[in-house]
Amino acid sequence: MDRTGALTGDPAQRAVVGAVRRFADRHRLTRIAVGLSGGADSLALTAAAVRSGLDVHAVVVDHALQHGSDRVAHDAADTARTLGATAEIRSVTVDADGGPEAAARRARYAALDAARDGRPVLLGHTLDDQAETVLLGLGRGSGARSLAGMRPWRPPWGRPLLDVRRAQTRDACRGWGLPVWDDPHNVDPRFTRVRLRTEVLPLLDDVLGGGVADALARTATQLRDDADALDEPADRLLAETAHDRALRIDALDGRPTALRTRVLRRWLISIGAVEPGHRTVSAVDALVTHWHGQGPIAVGGDADHRLVVERVGGDLTARRIPR
Incomplete structure (x- = not known):
C-alpha cells in the first residue's frame, strides 16, 4: 500500500x-x-x-x-x-x-x-x-x-x-x-x-453497562494535559534541588502540594525506588512538611538491602541498609 x-x-x-x-x-x-x-x-x-x-x-x-x-x-x-x-x-x-x-x-x-x-x-x-x-x-x-x-x-x-x-x-x-x-x-x-x-x-462492564475501557482511555487523555502543565516546573525544581542523591528541603517546603509531590516522586525514581505510590510519596513528603523526628522511610530495595530515605540536616538523603 x-x-x-x-x-x-x-x-x-x-x-x-x-x-x-x-x-x-x-x-x-x-x-x-x-x-x-x-x-x-x-x-x-x-x-x-x-x-x-x-x-x-x-x-x-x-x-x-x-x-x-x-x-x-x-x-x-x-x-x-x-x-x-x-x-x-x-x-x-x-x-x-x-x-x-x-x-x-x-x-x-x-x-x-x-x-x-x-x-x-x-x-x-x-x-x-x-x-x-x-x-x-x-x-x-x-x-x-x-x-x-x-x-x-x-x-x-x-x-x-x-x-x-x-x-x-x-x-x-x-x-x-x-x-x-x-x-x-x-x-x-x-x-x-x-x-x-x-x-x-469484565465485571465493571457488566455493572456499568459497557464502555469502561473506552471511558478509562478518555480519562487518560483528559488528564494528560493537566499533568503536562505541572511536569515542566517539577522538572525544573528537581534540577535546582537535587544534589548527590539528596534533595534540599528548603527549596521544597512551602511549594504547592501538586508540584512538591511530583518532584519527590521523580527523585525517588531517580534513586532506585520502583514506581513509588501515594503512600510512599506521602510518607517522604511528611519529612519535608510535617517533620517531628520520624525515622527512615523504606522506599524499595532488593533481596540484600533496603532503600530508605531520611531527613539529615537540611536534606532528604537516600541510603541502602543491609537486611
Whole structure:
C-alpha cells in the first residue's frame, strides 16, 4: 500500500494501518524500530508499519522466562522478515528487583534502546492496555500522572495503537494470515494485569453497562494535559534541588502540594525506588512538611538491602541498609 493511497483490507486492518499512518505522518517518521514479541498487538503493528511504507527494523527481546522462548523469538523475527522488515533478537537477563513484571519491563526497554540505532521505537500498546494502566494507577493511588496513562509519543518511544482495541489487532493478524503467539503469561492469574483484564474490567462492564475501557482511555487523555502543565516546573525544581542523591528541603517546603509531590516522586525514581505510590510519596513528603523526628522511610530495595530515605540536616538523603 502506498502511503498516499487509499486504505484497503477489512475494518480491523484499516483501523491498524490507519492508526500507524496517522502517527507516522504526525511525527514525520520514516525509519522506525518496532518492539516485537510475536503477539497479536506487536505483530499487527509491524505489519501495519511495513504496509505504511516505513523502513521497519523489528527487535525481538527474549526474556528467557519460559521454556522455548528462544524458538518463539526466532519465529517472530522470521515473520517480521517475511513481511519486509529487518529483524534481530536481543536476549536479556531479568533480575528480581520490584517484582517480575517491572523487572522484565526494565530489561525489555533497555534492550530496545540499545538496539534501536537512532530510530524511534514503536510499541504495540492498545486502548485496552491504556485502560488497564489507568485502572492500576487508580487502584494504587499514584496520582494524576499515573491516571494520565501511557503517552502516545515520548521520544524515542511511540504508541500508535492507543485508540485501537486488542480485538482489532487480533482480527487484523487473522486477516493477514499471520501466526500469532499467545504468551501464557497473559492468562496467568498470578499477574495483576491479567486479573484486571479477565476479571475486573469484565465485571465493571457488566455493572456499568459497557464502555469502561473506552471511558478509562478518555480519562487518560483528559488528564494528560493537566499533568503536562505541572511536569515542566517539577522538572525544573528537581534540577535546582537535587544534589548527590539528596534533595534540599528548603527549596521544597512551602511549594504547592501538586508540584512538591511530583518532584519527590521523580527523585525517588531517580534513586532506585520502583514506581513509588501515594503512600510512599506521602510518607517522604511528611519529612519535608510535617517533620517531628520520624525515622527512615523504606522506599524499595532488593533481596540484600533496603532503600530508605531520611531527613539529615537540611536534606532528604537516600541510603541502602543491609537486611
